[in-house]
Every structure is written in C-alpha cells, then in structure tokens.
Amino acid sequence: MEHIKEVVTVEEQAIAAKSAAKQLSLLTTAERNEALVAVAAQLEKDYEVILTANDKDMQAGEAKGFDAAFLDRLKLNRERIEDFASGLKEVVELEDPTDHVVSEWTLENGLHVSRITVPLGVIGMIYEARPNVTADATGLALKSGNAIVLKGGSSAIHTNTAIVEVIKKALQQTKVPAEAVQLIQSTDRKETAKLFTMKEHIDVLIPRGGASLIQAVVDSATVPVLETGVGNCHMYVDNTAQVDMAISTFLNAKTDRPAVCNALETLIVHRKWLETNKDALVQALQENGIQTHGDDIAVQLLPDCKPATEADWANEYLGLDVAVRVVDSVEEAIDHIDRYGTKHSEAIISEDGEAVNKFMKAVDAAALYHNASTRFTDGHALGFGAEIGISTQKLHARGPMGLPALTTYKYVMKGNGQTR
C-alpha cells in the first residue's frame, strides 16, 4: 500500500483528469475553441516564464553532457513559443471531430439507432524531452473533448511545468476545467508506470518517441496503446520503371529529410533495371553522397557498395546511407518487405499494372505508393490539418492520425418503450 504523499499521486491526477473529461463532454465546440484561443493568448503573453524555466532545463542538460540535437529539441525561444500559440489557433479552425452522426437507421420496431462520435475520455501522452508536444498534444486533446495526462521527458520537467501552468492559468478563465490538463511531476519510474495500467481512469496511451520508449509502454500497458513507431521504408524499382522517375522519387525519399520516419532506408531494385540503368543510379548516389550497403549482386554492380549485414536490412539509417537489395521479381520484393518492413510506408516505381496491383494488395503497410516518394506519409502533407502521430499498428487508426483518431463512438438508441 502507498502512503499518502505530499505531492499528488499519479492516480490522483488520473482521477482528476477523468472527472474533468466528464465535464468536457458537456461543453460545446465553441466553448472548447474559446479555451484554445485563451491558451494561445496566455502562451504569447507569459513566454518569459516559460523561457526562464527552459533555461534551467538547458543548463541541467548541458551539465549532463546531452548532445546538440537533444539540446536543440529542448531549447525554446520566443519564436518557438509563438509557434505553439499559432499551432493552437490552427487547431481552433479545424472541424470538431466529435458529435458526428456516422450512420443512423431505424429498426422495424421503430427504435432509432445512431452511431455518434464522442471523445475517447482521458489520453495518456508519454513522450521525450520535446516541450512542443506539451502544447500540441494539449491542443489536440481539448479540441476533441478529451482530458490529457502528460508525461514528458524528465529533462524537460521545468519547461513542461511552466507551459502547463500557463495553460491552466488560461483555462481558469474558460469553461474547460483546468484539471483537464495534468502533468506528471514524479520522476519515479515505478510511480509513473502506474499510468500504463489505470484502465479505470485512462482510456488510451499514446507513446511518442524512440523505439525503446514505445516498447516500454507496450510491454507494461494494460490500457490500450495507440502505437506510433519506426519507419523502415522501402522503394521497389521494378523492371518497367521509368529511369528519371525512379531516380527522382528515390532521391526525394532518401535525401529530403533522412531523419524522419517516412524517409527511405532500403532500395529494392529489379536486376534487369539495374543492369540497364546502373550508370544513372550511380551518378545520383555519388552526387548526393549516399553510401550503399548491398547484397552480393549490388556489391558487384555498384562501386563502393559495402556488403549489407542483417542490421542494414532491419534498422533505420536516418542518414545518407541506403541498403540495396537486387531481386528478380515483384514477389521477391514483397517477401523482403514482409520480412524487414515496419508497416509504415512502402513504394513501387513501375509501369506494369499487374505488378503494381500485386504490390498494393500483398504489402502490409499503412501507406503504399505507386510512382511517388514515401515522404507524403504525414498528416499535414495529406491534408489532415493536424497530426497526433503516425500509427504503425492496425487497430483503431493506421498511418497519419488526425483529430478523428482521438474519438470513439456511442450507439444512441431512441425509443418509445421498445422491448425485445
């Protein structure tokens, strides 16, 4: 048994969030939008409080010797805080995903059935030291009528605390209860992990971050998880692929932003295409400083190609390296993707309708591309207006998740005394 602590426990925070979620479910779209507008204004006004707190985290992070990329994600300035505010204002403009009648019908006995979208309830958001997630996720949660329990990376604790204080200050002037936003202060892993099993109070967990963070949540959670994950993305260049198109989509997928999850990691290429178009590909690789790691045939055909290990096929490079597999058919390409793909984004460049159809049917991934770069797997690029993350699981939401992923539905039955 836990002893009562001076600070609130994770369970107390989850209960408060659940209670706030019930109040939220009774508010109108306008009332929730007004709260987001108030939060945006308060962030713009109180930016200095947040920057002061951020300085503390930055100093601690530098003292601990965190790397430059980590510190860059942690670091805030006035402009970045204004970006939080404008992000919230954009969310205000989006359509409310709740209270939509998805379908409705009347049974023969006159009972009217409607399926209506409703908020999930309480979202548990687990993420790394990226303060922007604190503001973004809160905005998306409140917009969709959900309460949120935030557990950010402990290296950002001062920044997150300041952001959440500003948010709560703003909410106090609105109809949205301030308790709808909870930031877990505890850094005790055992205490915070309780969030993962509080099925009574938390409706969904959304882990965002590296593979190990996501794995830790999935392994210990009994609360359902919306899994976002890694993208070990492939492009298959078929025998019939147009050479210019193959090279331009490949280069875009590989080099536009190599560190993101929809970037390309493995090029699968038909042997005949490679034999014919080797020179054009080699030139593109060299001009863009791309290091290849290939199978035996690739090593034979491509200059400076290193032999690929199992890790080359299985892991994301997130940089200017690419694995190259040479195959004799679309079936071989599909088998390779089956084995190593992470069900994120997979492309085929081909002029052969039958091969394309087979690829589209048999490859099991959130996003499949014919004759295009994999870089479009992104809520903004696809026109969703906002993105909570990119799901690599199959239940509930797959691929880029917009606001509707934060809703569920109710069946509402209206009768006049029907019995069965």
Added chain:
Amino acid sequence: MEHIKEVVTVEEQAIAAKSAAKQLSLLTTAERNEALVAVAAQLEKDYEVILTANDKDMQAGEAKGFDAAFLDRLKLNRERIEDFASGLKEVVELEDPTDHVVSEWTLENGLHVSRITVPLGVIGMIYEARPNVTADATGLALKSGNAIVLKGGSSAIHTNTAIVEVIKKALQQTKVPAEAVQLIQSTDRKETAKLFTMKEHIDVLIPRGGASLIQAVVDSATVPVLETGVGNCHMYVDNTAQVDMAISTFLNAKTDRPAVCNALETLIVHRKWLETNKDALVQALQENGIQTHGDDIAVQLLPDCKPATEADWANEYLGLDVAVRVVDSVEEAIDHIDRYGTKHSEAIISEDGEAVNKFMKAVDAAALYHNASTRFTDGHALGFGAEIGISTQKLHARGPMGLPALTTYKYVMKGNGQTR
C-alpha cells in the same frame, strides 16, 4: 532456445497463419465465399466424425464433474452442427467488409490518395469450451480475408480438433489455404500464452468468455486486444417516466434473458417516481419473482428488499436479482453509473428532454437507450448480420462488432513521380 518438438509449436502455427493471410489477401470475395460454402457442406457431411470426438469430451467432462450448463454448451448433436453450417451460409450472404474505398482525394500536386479497407491479417481467438465459436469465428475471419489462430477451452479439444480437421479438408478443395485456420493443440499455458506476445505474426487478439479469461489475456498481451466484456447494465427511471413504459422496459431488460451481458443488473429510480409508483413496481417485481437488493431508501420502501452490499452494485447477477438505487436527480444517476458501470449498455426512461440529453452526453458507454430496453445491444438485433462479440473498449470498435471490426485500412497513393 526452443528445441524442435514433434508437435508443431504455437510459433510455427502463427507463422503458417501469417503466410496464409498473405495468400488470402490476394483472393477475391467470390473465392473466399466459395471456401465458406465448401466448409458448410463438409460440416454437414462429416457430422459423425465431430459427434464421435464430442462424445470423448463429454465423457471426460462428466468424469470431471463439470456442471450441467457447462456440459450443455459443450454438447453437440447433428442439429447443432447443421446450425454451424447454416451460420456459415448466412455469412456468405453478407457484404465483404474489405476493399471498400472509405474516402479518396487528390492533392494539389496530383497525388491521388485513397483509404481502402483491408483484412487485419491474423486473428488470435481465445475462448472457452464452446465449439460453436470454432466454426463461427472461422467463418467470420475467412469472410473478411483474415487467417485465424484458435485457442479454445481444453475441455473441448477433441471436438475442436475434429471441427478444424473438417474445415481444413474442405479448404483443400478451394483457393483458401488450409493453413489459414490453425487450432492450438498445446494445453501448456506457458506455450499457449506465447500467442499473446507474437506481435510479428498475430495482428489482434479477441478473448471471448468470462471476466477472468479476458483479464488474463489483457494482462499479458502485447498484441492489441479487442476486449469483449461484462455488462453491468443500469436503467434509470426518471421522475417524469411513464409508469407503464418504465415497468415494461425494466421487466424486459431484467427478465427476458437474465444471463446475457445486455441484461439489466441495477435499477436506479428517482425518489419521487418511486414514491408515486411504488405499488405498480412492487407488483411487477413480485409477479416476476425478482429479488431486490437496495440502498436504505429502497429497503424502506420496497417489501422484502435486502440491503445492498458493494458487490450488489459492482457485479452482474445474471439471474432474477436486481440492485435498486434511489436518487434525487439524473446527475446522481449518472454518478452511480460512472462508478459501477462497465461501459456496456445504459438506459434512461424519461419524458424530460434535458435530463435525456444530459444522460446521453455524460454517460460513457457503448450503447445508450432512451425509453427502450437494454436488450438491443446485439449485432443481430441491430441488423449487423453477424457478431464477433460486444466490445467494451473504446479503441477500434465499440459495442456490437460486425465484420468491419475485423478490418483495418491502407492509404494507397497513386502518382506520376511526385516528390515532396
């Protein structure tokens, strides 16, 4: 490391199912329907093989002293097997839930985006000693293009083995690979529990059965679970409720089939309504042999009402008992449901539009009823044509689950060289 065993391991079965799922994804609706027709015919033809195996399970069950209800669910006869076959034929007539274009649009750059429903892949079905689930779940899985790994109660192992052998015999004459249906033979809990964490091979787990079975799966699963669960259902009779309607819907919800999950367990009644209509309610209770367990006021007002304990509020009776809570407002009723409800089915009987709206908004459950019995929460009653189970979770599918619950979707992008 596992040593190679003579019998196939759960992992080998899961891998075989995954491979079969890939073949299934390339088949047409007609080819899958033909397989179901063939299975139905084979079950009708080979019923004696199944009955012989069922005898073994029945004898073992009787020797172990299982109760009559358990043995009744286990027991097959020719008619029940013919019911399996006609169930499969009904599934053939249902619409294929896969390959629907849910939405489509074209980006400004000309990239065409479509969201298309596809099978989940491999379904892991965990259930008790009910051989009908073996046939029903297989039918629904194959109809929706999924492979299935079945783990039925070990008391039905001979029956299930015979049913699955008949199914596989039929499939061998069709385009659906026989490996799409796998029955786990192992009775070693540690071995079978491996199914719960094989994320690479199993796409979803569906536990069907009592609360302890479901809990065991949820607790150890890393594979996403479609949770079906208990229904601790309430009916709130508001101050404004029509007396005849309140009593007829209450009696239907409570007495029509008390053992099912959409049956009523707690009557919440407005104090003023009870004071006015006590005699009519008492007469209905007495005529139907319903035992009440109430709060202080109910004990005072209703004859033979026992004082309710915490268990009376929290658990399903599944018999002719009912808990009775007396309240002074719809808010109190909502609070009670919040505390004890299992998010299944909840009803309000009322002529007050404001109270009804509040109830519909604030009560968090899969199915909400205004002026009707809770008994309609059922795939067949709602016209879904088939039901995999009734989900009490919020992600993916909520309430009665028809064939669409066994699908996910892909984004399919068609371009002509688009880059970002």
